[in-house]
Amino acid sequence: MGIDLPLIWAVIISFGVMMYVVMDGFDLGIGMLYPFFKDAGDRDVMMNTVAPVWDGNETWLVLGGAGLFAAFPLAYAVVLSALYLPLVFMLIGLVFRGVAFEFRFKAREERRHIWDKAFIGGSLAATFFQGVVLGAFIEGIPVVDGRFAGAALDWLAPFPLFCGLGLVVAYSLLGCTWLIMKTEGPLQRRMHTLARPLALALLAVIGILSLWTPLAHEAIARRWFSLPNLIWFLPVPLLVLLSIRALLRSVANDDQVRPFLLTLALVFLGYSGLIISLWPNIIPPSISLRDAAAPPQSQGFALVGALLIIPVILGYTAWSYYVFRGKVRHGEGYH
Amino acid sequence: MFGWEALDLARIQFAFTVSFHILFPAITIGLASYLAVLEGLWLKTREQVYLDLYHFWLKIFAVNFGMGVVSGIVMAYQFGTNWSNFSTFAGSVTGPLLAYEVLTAFFLEAGFLGVMLFGLNRVGPGLHFFATLMVAIGTLISTFWILASNSWMHTPQGHAIVDGKVIPVDWLAVIFNPSFPYRLLHMAVAAYLATAFFVGASAAWHLLHGHDNPALRKMLSMAMWMALLVAPLQAVIGDFHGLNTLKHQPAKIAAIEGHWENRAGEPTPLILVGWPDMQREETRFAVEIPVLGSLILKHSLSEPIPALKEFAPQDRPNSTVVFWTFRIMVGLGLLMIATGLWSLWLRRSGGLYQSRRFLRMALLMGPSGLLAILAGWFTTEIGRQPWVVHGLLRTRDAVSAHGVTEMSISLALFVVVYLAVFGVGFGYVLHLVHKGPQTDEGREPAHGGAGRPRTPARPLSAPEEGLDEGAPSARS
Numbered sequence: 001m002g003i004d005l006p007l008i009w010a011v012i013i014s015f016g017v018m019m020y021v022v023m024d025g026f027d028l029g030i031g032m033l034y035p036f037f038k039d040a041g042d043r044d045v046m047m048n049t050v051a052p053v054w055d056g057n058e059t060w061l062v063l064g065g066a067g068l069f070a071a072f073p074l075a076y077a078v079v080l081s082a083l084y085l086p087l088v089f090m091l092i093g094l095v096f097r098g099v100a101f102e103f104r105f106k107a108r109e110e111r112r113h114i115w116d117k118a119f120i121g122g123s124l125a126a127t128f129f130q131g132v133v134l135g136a137f138i139e140g141i142p143v144v145d146g147r148f149a150g151a152a153l154d155w156l157a158p159f160p161l162f163c164g165l166g167l168v169v170a171y172s173l174l175g176c177t178w179l180i181m182k183t184e185g186p187l188q189r190r191m192h193t194l195a196r197p198l199a200l201a202l203l204a205v206i207g208i209l210s211l212w213t214p215l216a217h218e219a220i221a222r223r224w225f226s227l228p229n230l231i232w233f234l235p236v237p238l239l240v241l242l243s244i245r246a247l248l249r250s251v252a253n254d255d256q257v258r259p260f261l262l263t264l265a266l267v268f269l270g271y272s273g274l275i276i277s278l279w280p281n282i283i284p285p286s287i288s289l290r291d292a293a294a295p296p297q298s299q300g301f302a303l304v305g306a307l308l309i310i311p312v313i314l315g316y317t318a319w320s321y322y323v324f325r326g327k328v329r330h331g332e333g334y335h
Numbered sequence: 336m337f338g339w340e341a342l343d344l345a346r347i348q349f350a351f352t353v354s355f356h357i358l359f360p361a362i363t364i365g366l367a368s369y370l371a372v373l374e375g376l377w378l379k380t381r382e383q384v385y386l387d388l389y390h391f392w393l394k395i396f397a398v399n400f401g402m403g404v405v406s407g408i409v410m411a412y413q414f415g416t417n418w419s420n421f422s423t424f425a426g427s428v429t430g431p432l433l434a435y436e437v438l439t440a441f442f443l444e445a446g447f448l449g450v451m452l453f454g455l456n457r458v459g460p461g462l463h464f465f466a467t468l469m470v471a472i473g474t475l476i477s478t479f480w481i482l483a484s485n486s487w488m489h490t491p492q493g494h495a496i497v498d499g500k501v502i503p504v505d506w507l508a509v510i511f512n513p514s515f516p517y518r519l520l521h522m523a524v525a526a527y528l529a530t531a532f533f534v535g536a537s538a539a540w541h542l543l544h545g546h547d548n549p550a551l552r553k554m555l556s557m558a559m560w561m562a563l564l565v566a567p568l569q570a571v572i573g574d575f576h577g578l579n580t581l582k583h584q585p586a587k588i589a590a591i592e593g594h595w596e597n598r599a600g601e602p603t604p605l606i607l608v609g610w611p612d613m614q615r616e617e618t619r620f621a622v623e624i625p626v627l628g629s630l631i632l633k634h635s636l637s638e639p640i641p642a643l644k645e646f647a648p649q650d651r652p653n654s655t656v657v658f659w660t661f662r663i664m665v666g667l668g669l670l671m672i673a674t675g676l677w678s679l680w681l682r683r684s685g686g687l688y689q690s691r692r693f694l695r696m697a698l699l700m701g702p703s704g705l706l707a708i709l710a711g712w713f714t715t716e717i718g719r720q721p722w723v724v725h726g727l728l729r730t731r732d733a734v735s736a737h738g739v740t741e742m743s744i745s746l747a748l749f750v751v752v753y754l755a756v757f758g759v760g761f762g763y764v765l766h767l768v769h770k771g772p773q774t775d776e777g778r779e780p781a782h783g784g785a786g787r788p789r790t791p792a793r794p795l796s797a798p799e800e801g802l803d804e805g806a807p808s809a810r811s
Contacts, residue, residue, distance in 0.1 A: 055401075055794075058408065059441050065411040070434035073426020080415030080422075081735035087416055088745040091409050092752050098405045099756045106763070146423055152741050232636040285563040295502045302431035309438040 005299040006289045009071035010282070012306060013064055018271050020176075023317075024266060027054045029175020031097060031123020032168060034116060035288050036194065039234035042187050043116065045102065049182040052324045054101060056317055058094065063313075070302040074146060074292040075282040082141045082148040083133045086155050090129035097122030127171045128164040135163025138213065138220075138277070140285040159216060166205040170267060173198040177259035180251075184327050193252045195259055203244050206270065210237065213277065217286055220277045233276055242271050336556075344742035345417045345734045348749060352409055353571040354709055359403035361708055364478060364523065365530020366396040369557075371592055374464050383774070387550045391772035392534070394798035397452055401795035402760045404444075408752075409435050411437065421723055421733035425501045428494055432484035435443075435695055443473040444794075452797045453572070462765070478523055486515035488724045489715070490583045511582055517576035518715075524569045525711065528671060529704025531561035536701025537768045539694040550772040552688050555697070559687070563675030570668055574631070578597075580718075581632055584725060585641035588716035590654040591661045592628055593618035596637040601627035608662070611654035616644060652720045664710040667703045674700050699742050767798055 027050040037043055041216035068076040080087060084089045107115050136155035143149060176198055180191045214221035223235055243265045250258040295298065339347075370392055377385035414422050414429070420428070450458055450466035453479055458466075493508025494501045503509050535558030538551045581588045589595075593611035594603055595618065605628040609621035632640050676698060681687040688694075719725055723733040 055404065056444075059444075061442065062408055062411045063436055065415075065438040066430075066434040069411075069414060069426055070430035073430050074423050076415040076430070077419035077422035077695060077735075080412060081417070081419035081737070084416050084735065084737055085741055085745065087412060088748065091412060092748055094408060095405055095752060095756055098408075099760065102401060103759060103763070106801050108801060113507065148419065148736070152738055294430060297503050297506070298427035298431050301503070301506055302434045305435050305438045309442045313441055 001301075005296050006071070006168060006293040008303065009067065009293070009299055011291050012310070013067045013071065014275065016060050016064040016067060018268070020057070020064060021271065022267060023053075023057035024061065025171045025267065026174040026178040027051070027057060028097075028123045028127045029171040029173070030179065031119050031175075032127065032172050033175050033194070034120045034177070037187075037190070040112070045183055045187060045328055045330055046179060047101070047119075049179060049328045051101070051105075053317075053320055055098070056320060058098070059313065061094075063310075067302075067306065071294055071299050072289070072292040073294050074163065075288070075303075078141060078143055078146070078148050078283050078287075078292075079137065082150060083136055083155060085152065086129040086132040086136065086160075090126050090133065093122045093125030093127075093129065095122075095200075106206055124168065127168050131164035131167030132160045134167065134274075135160030138163070138217070138274070138284065138307050140217070141283050143283060143287055159212065162212070166202075166209060169198065169205050170270070171199045173202050174260075174263050174267065177263045179245075180255075181257050181260045184329070192251060192254060196248065199244060199247050199251065199263075202266065206240060206244075206266075210273075217277075217285075223277055236269055236273050236276065240266065243269065284285070339739070341737050341739050341742045342731055342734050344453070344739065344746055345737070346730070348742065348746045349413060349417060350634070350713075351746070352406070352413065352749055352753070354712075355757055356403070356410055357708060357712065358404040358705055359399050360474070360477075361526040361529050361705060362399045362533065363396065363403055363525035363527075364474045366392055366399065367467075367474045368527065369530055369534065370396060371464075371467045371471040372557075374460075374467050378460055378464055384549045384553050387772050387774055388554060391550070393452065394541065394800070395767050397794040398760065398764055398767065398799035400448070402757060404440075404794070406757065407440075409749075417735050417737070418448075418466040418723070418733050421728065423500065424728050424733070425724055427489075428487060428501050428503050429484045430511070431503075432480050432487070436480035436484070439473060439477045439480060442733075443470055443477075447473070448794065452794065458634075475523060478526075481520060482519045482522055483510045483512075483515055486518045487512050489518070489719055490514040491724055491727055496727070501724075514576075514579055517572065517579045520572050521569070521576050521711075523649040524565060524572060525704065525708050527561065528565055528569060529708055531558045532671065532674075532697075532700050533702075534558045535562065536578075536698045537771075539697035539701075540768070541771050542688055543691065543694045543698065546771060547688070548772070548774070550774070554772070555688065555700065559675060559678035559682075559697075562671055563679055566668065566671040566675050570672065573665075573668070577632065580715075581640065586643070586646045586650060587652055587657070587715070588632065589641050589643045589646070590652040590657050590718055592622065592632075592640065593654050593658045593716065594628065594640060594642050596644045597642045600637070601639060602626045602630075602635070602637050603632070603639045603642075606658075609658070611658045613653060613655060618658075643776060648723060652718045657718045660710045660713040660717070664707045664714060667707040667710070670700065670708075671703060767800055770800060 030046050030050055034043060034046070037046065039154055065076075066077075096118050100115045104112055104115035105118060132155055136157075139154075139157065139159055141148060141150060173195065176191050176195050179193060180188055183191065214224055223229060243262050247259055247262040247266070250262060278284050280290075282289045282292045370389060372390045373385050373392070376382070377389060411433070414426075419614075447466040447469040450463060450472050454466065455463045487509055490513040491501075492512050493503065493505040493510075495504050496502070534554055538555035538558065541547075541551050542555065577588065590611070592603070593606050593609055595611075595616055597603070602625070604623040604625045606618055606621045606623045609618040609623075611618045626636060629635050629638055643654060677693055677696070678687060681690055681693055686693070703792060721729050721731070723730040
């Protein structure tokens with residue numbers, strides 16, 4: 001048996017995208033929570049909890065893009081051109097937010113509110129349009145002769161827009177529980193109060209999406225509700241319910257770390273659900289991983305570099321989170 | 336928008352975003368090597384001036400690196416969003432090369448950048464110098480991959496075409512394609528020159544404003560040695576690059592020269608200035624020197640170069656544009672050589688740091704390297720038209736099927752956001768330059784980075800200065 005290159009690359013790219021969702025998710029969430037916290041001191045603390053790591057988080061987004069280009073050029077071309085406008089809005093949101101992050105620290109007091117607004121707007125736009133991209137992707141992308149055969153505004157439909165909203169809720173909860181973990185005192189208490197409604201909203205979003213997705217997409221319904229699949233996949237929705245229950249309890253108990261871990265678990269479960277729904281397609285509803293794969297000499301060549309360097313990036317990431325572990329306090333002088 | 340087709344808008348968008356992007360990596364490549372030289376000299380001589388300069392340029396390097404990362408995110412997606420047919424057609428060759436470029440850049444950031452930016456007082460000078468060297472080498476490796484990909488689009492080889500798509504057959508042939516060595520050298524040296532003139536102009540500005548210290552003098556002196564020695568070398572490399580282009584992309588050379596037709600047995604003149612007219616198929620108002628074109632490009636007194644009319648009208652690059660972008664690049668190159676020679680003359684008479692006319696010239700030449708890089712890239716990329724992969728795929732077949740409306744919206748957004756965002760970034764760099772090198776800067780351990788608990792290690796957190804000049808530092 002030879003090496004299954006398309007499968008390896010699918011795992012690498014899925015892993016990269018999940019790393020991105022998990023890590024950039026909470027720092028985008030912090031941007032969206034900013035409007036609820038007007039006090040400059042609170043805002044400083046909130047930003048300081050992610051300042052040391054945010055740029056590394058976006059590494060995974062670029063890696064995902066480049067990996068997709070190298071390993072599945074057809075998917076890279078079709079998906080990206082089909083979702084042109086939402087992707088452009090997302091990228092511009094990320095550019096804005098990234099630079100706002102840096103210049104907020106360097107701006108004069110009276111100018112800082114401009115960068116705050118750029119940070120909020122950029123985070124919100126990036127998150128919402130990421131959700132739209134995801135929703136439009138699930139809806140499926142019509143392909144004829146290896147080219148996108150839909151219309152420019154296909155994504156402007158209820159399902160993708162709802163996914164955009166859903167991701168805003170999910171990232172906000174990630175940001176909120178991250179801040180529960182990283183802050184203390186009054187700021188942390190306010191995060192605790194915010195976490196409950198956000199968790200309930202996320203429960204509603206997950207519930208609606210779990211009904212809407214199979215109802216609107218027959219293939220996905222068949223994947224989940226036919227036997228024996230139903231039994232194999234049943235743990236996913238059950239674990240979602242258990243996690244939400246545990247999350248609500250841990251928020252009520254003023255736990256420090258557990259809410260964040262449980263939210264991560266929820267995100268991971270949602271992501272698994274997505275992969276279960278779409279596998280083995282890389283351009284739903286009809287183009288599979290193998291159809292879109294680059295020839296083995298391309299995938300093999302790029303794999304050498306990826307296998308050498310991804311462990312280094314992972315090690316560095318783990319190390320920087322380790323260095324910055326613990327609570328962030330008011331007036332703590334790093335930026 | 337202005338009667339343009341979606342294809343035109345896509346080309347403008349790519350040109351706009353990549354032109355913005357290239358400025359940051361160019362300075363990053365140059366400064367990384369400059370910093371390695373400064374640190375090496377400091378370790379060798381232990382003169383404080385080198386260390387002061389190291390700390391000064393390190394901050395500017397950090398801001399540049401950060402801006403390059405942010406503008407690079409857009410580039411990683413643009414091949415798919417705007418040039419999807421190119422990505423489908425050629426992705427199995429250019430995709431892995433681009434992936435290697437990205438991986439190299441991240442490897443640097445993960446491995447050595449943090450040590451370089453924040454570690455001098457923590458890891459010891461030897462190890463720190465090693466980190467600086469690795470970053471400098473790494474930027475060149477990144478250049479290697481991206482230029483391999485670009486050069487392959489100019490002179491493709493090592494591939495087969497199966498089912499209407501490119502398949503790599505021999506990676507070594509793909510990477511070391513005929514134009515690659517010339518383009519790599521030309522670009523790396525251009526980055527060095529652009530940085531040298533930026534550094535020189537920074538010193539000249541301070542000297543003109545009556546600030547004077549050994550660090551500023553050293554900066555100017557080093558930059559001008561670089562100009563003197565490397566600008567002529569670049570002309571030679573450019574000449575070889577041109578001969579290579581003549582061999583592989585003759586239409587590009589004919590367009591650059593505004594050369595329309597050959598009469599039997601006559602050598603080609605060199606048109607100094609003129610207005611190549613694509614409709615009338617002639618270069619109007621031409622001022623030319625007989626035989627010189629043949630002499631430069633064929634090293635012969637009689638052999639003509641290919642003429643534009645030998646190519647079908649739909650296969651001709653736009654001569655009006657590349658004729659002029661090429662002359663802008665060469666003109667700037669000649670000015671760089673002249674600046675270098677002038678500096679040598681002043682060194683002999685001892686007036687290098689005093690001559691206001693020379694310092695004003697050095698200041699004006701500050702952006703020359705970056706402008707020449709842009710002009711050169713416009714020449715080579717527009718000169719490849721109408722092809723995106725020379726001889727294999729036309730640009731109009733490579734573009735995604737977007738409408739004019741979407742393209743106009745996205746282009747307008749990119750223009751507004753880039754000007755705002757990178758305008759502030761560029762202003763910040765100028766602000767740092769304006770502050771100038773300080774004596775004994777960086778003797779205290781840096782405030783951030785590895786080894787100190789709970790401090791950030793991002794490139795842009797290296798400089799502590801605020802955004803606005805004269806404001807009290809308003810950091811949190």
